[in-house]
Amino acid sequence: MLFNSFEFLIILPLVFLGYWFVFQKNLKFQNAFILLASYVFYGWWDWRFLALIVASSAVDYWCGLKLSTVDSPQSTANSGSSRINYSKAGFQNPDSTTVQPLTVVSGPLTKKKLYLTLSLVFNLGLLGFFKYFNFFIESATDFINLLGFQAHPSTLNLILPVGISFYTFQTMSYTIDVYRGKMEATKDPVAFFSYVAFFPQLVAGPIERASHLLPQFLKKREFEYQQGSDGMKLILWGLFKKVVVADNCALMVNPIFENYQTASGLELAMGAILFSFQIYGDFSGYSDIAIGTAKLFGFDLMTNFRTPYFSRDIAEFWRRWHISLSTWFRDYVYIPLGGSQVSRAKAIRNILIVFLVSGFWHGANWTFIAWGAIHAALFVPLFIFEKNRTYLNEGRHLIPSVGEVFQMFLTFSLVTLAWVFFRAASIGDAIGYLNGIISHSFSEGFRLSLYSLSLAAVGMMLAFEWIFRGKQILAFQFPTLRYVGYAGVVMTILFFGAFFNPQDFIYFQF
Numbered sequence: 387m388l389f390n391s392f393e394f395l396i397i398l399p400l401v402f403l404g405y406w407f408v409f410q411k412n413l414k415f416q417n418a419f420i421l422l423a424s425y426v427f428y429g430w431w432d433w434r435f436l437a438l439i440v441a442s443s444a445v446d447y448w449c450g451l452k453l454s455t456v457d458s459p460q461s462t463a464n465s466g467s468s469r470i471n472y473s474k475a476g477f478q479n480p481d482s483t484t485v486q487p488l489t490v491v492s493g494p495l496t497k498k499k500l501y502l503t504l505s506l507v508f509n510l511g512l513l514g515f516f517k518y519f520n521f522f523i524e525s526a527t528d529f530i531n532l533l534g535f536q537a538h539p540s541t542l543n544l545i546l547p548v549g550i551s552f553y554t555f556q557t558m559s560y561t562i563d564v565y566r567g568k569m570e571a572t573k574d575p576v577a578f579f580s581y582v583a584f585f586p587q588l589v590a591g592p593i594e595r596a597s598h599l600l601p602q603f604l605k606k607r608e609f610e611y612q613q614g615s616d617g618m619k620l621i622l623w624g625l626f627k628k629v630v631v632a633d634n635c636a637l638m639v640n641p642i643f644e645n646y647q648t649a650s651g652l653e654l655a656m657g658a659i660l661f662s663f664q665i666y667g668d669f670s671g672y673s674d675i676a677i678g679t680a681k682l683f684g685f686d687l688m689t690n691f692r693t694p695y696f697s698r699d700i701a702e703f704w705r706r707w708h709i710s711l712s713t714w715f716r717d718y719v720y721i722p723l724g725g726s727q728v729s730r731a732k733a734i735r736n737i738l739i740v741f742l743v744s745g746f747w748h749g750a751n752w753t754f755i756a757w758g759a760i761h762a763a764l765f766v767p768l769f770i771f772e773k774n775r776t777y778l779n780e781g782r783h784l785i786p787s788v789g790e791v792f793q794m795f796l797t798f799s800l801v802t803l804a805w806v807f808f809r810a811a812s813i814g815d816a817i818g819y820l821n822g823i824i825s826h827s828f829s830e831g832f833r834l835s836l837y838s839l840s841l842a843a844v845g846m847m848l849a850f851e852w853i854f855r856g857k858q859i860l861a862f863q864f865p866t867l868r869y870v871g872y873a874g875v876v877m878t879i880l881f882f883g884a885f886f887n888p889q890d891f892i893y894f895q896f
Contacts, residue, residue: 387430388890389675390629397427398679405683406609413606417576420683424585428548435547438516442509443582446557447575449505453564454571456497498565505561513554516547521750548894549589551747555714557582560596562718569597577603586679590672590893592690592710599685607684619859619872620678623850625883626875627671628891631843633884635664638840643809646819651828654819656837661809662802663844666695668892669708692780693855695801695848698793700764701774703801711747715740730770737769738762749895753807753816760804780856839882846878 387394401423409416429436560578563569572578581600587593642649642657649657673690680687694706704712723736745758768774786794803820810816854860860875862868 387427389672389679390625390885393430397423398682402682410609414574414576416607417574417580417603420585421576421580421583424580424583424588427585428583428588431548432545438512438547438550439553439583440579442512442554442557443579445508446505446561446582447572447578449501449561450564450571450578451573452501453498453561456501502561502565506558509554509558513550516545516550518750546895552591552593553582553588555593555711556596559593559714559718560600563595563597569600572600572604574604584680584685586676586683586685587673587687590669590676590891591708592673592676592688593714594687594710595714598688602685609684613681613684616859617678617681620674620681622678622872622875622879623860624671624674624676624678626879627667627674627847629883629885630878631667631840631847632664632671632892633668633889634840634843634882635660635667636889637884638837639664639809643819646815646822649822649826650830650832651823651826652832654823654826656832658802658806658819658823660837660840660844662695662798662805663840663847665805665808665892666691667844667847668889672891672893693851695798696780696794696852696855697797698777698790699768699773699797700761700800701768702777703797704761704765705778711744715744719743734766734769737766741765748808752813753810756813756816757804757808760807764800764804843878843882 387397401420405416405419405423409419425436428439560569560581564571577600580603581594581596584594584599639657639661642653643661646654646657670691677687677689688710690708690710692706692709694703697703697706720736720740723739724732725736726733728736741758741762742755743758745754745756745761748754748757765774806819807813807816810819850860860871862871
């Protein structure tokens with residue numbers, strides 16, 4: 387079920403009314419109702435997917451209970467250890483606290499490690515089978531054929547369950563944090579299953595930590611007008627970014643990438659630029675709608691984007707882009723590998739691993755690995771010369787300096803180059819696309835008027851985000867300006883939203 391669908395427009399108010407007016411007095415019934423709504427929302431795509439999310443939830447709920455009842459030398463070993471300072475790597479920290487590494491006690495396999503291993507193997511096994519099985523078979527076949535042997539692969543026609551990468555990482559964070567002693571295991575199965583399947587952020591994030599979201603299911607919630615108002619503003623802005631910016635850009639981007647061999651150089655350049663804004667409007671729009679919808683039900687989700695295209699270098703970009711994923715890899719991959727508290731060579735190795743795994747997380751294609759490798763190549767020099775934490779504030783000047791404009795332009799250009807690999811069907815197509823920008827006729831057949839709506843929508847989005855950067859909502863200060871501003875956004879959505887050619891959210895495929 388899409389956020390920008392007619393079905394969601396009907397179901398959301400019904401769930402809201404039942405949640406607050408029928409089940410508000412009983413927390414367990416309220417959680418059970420939100421769980422039922424979440425399963426209906428998820429099963430709307432394919433009811434068979436429900437078996438996977440229920441199984442993943444059940445395994446991790448059971449492993450969490452077992453982890454809480456087993457003593458291990460782990461807790462003693464960690465109690466006196468110093469915490470790793472990962473700030474040198476320049477990764478965003480959501481709660482401004484240090485995080486302990488996933489220390490593994492040497493010696494025989496303890497029961498505590500056994501239950502954690504069971505959780506990780508089960509979840510990563512499901513993810514690997516459904517998302518990467520065919521990729522590994524096909525890659526192995528290509529390698530064997532490259533050696534001169536004939537291989538005939540036998541692959542499965544697997545349907546990728548919607549959002550499996552998101553809820554798998556979300557539920558794994560629970561067992562890892564219980565193992566670390568960062569949180570206690572919950573004995574409330576309804577609350578835990580609701581945490582895993584919470585429909586606003588189920589299929590495309592933000593990837594919430596159990597330590598942040600799960601406790602919100604365990605305490606009584608009261609409707610607050612301001613929280614609901616903020617939620618509606620976020621939903622409104624998210625819809626604008628999705629149906630006005632992203633979907634209109636998609637109408638231009640898709641035919642350019644599908645026919646890049648015959649497009650002019652200027653069309654190819656425009657296609658790459660518009661895809662940068664398409665994927666941002668699409669993904670950050672989803673996150674805004676998810677966070678806003680959660681607020682309607684009394685929940686606070688973490689911020690997932692902070693105006694990333696105003697970044698002045700790649701390190702700052704990654705502190706602002708898909709924050710829930712980058713911080714997940716920081717806490718559960720980068721730090722356990724030693725973070726930056728190791729030799730310079732090993733620290734660089736750790737950074738490379740994080741970026742490559744992040745790329746592979748996005749999909750079973752070498753293009754995503756190449757995308758991660760490009761960002762790693764751009765990030766590592768900043769780390770080596772200790773420039774990766776130069777820009778930790780968002781800047782408060784209304785008019786940026788010439789130097790800042792150049793830095794933002796350069797960073798955006800590098801990010802856009804990498805997006806070509808992300809969007810292309812293959813490495814060869816990505817290289818051919820970039821080569822076409824340089825080698826094809828630069829203006830033949832190009833008509834700027836075709837792109838006017840997309841460019842106007844992008845310009846409006848960037849103007850609002852620059853004015854309100856550092857804030858999560860459209861924070862108009864004066865009442866008259868506020869109503870005019872909201873009315874203008876609503877009218878823009880109604881008149882210029884691509885409702886007759888709706889596009890799936892890009893990150894649903896991940």
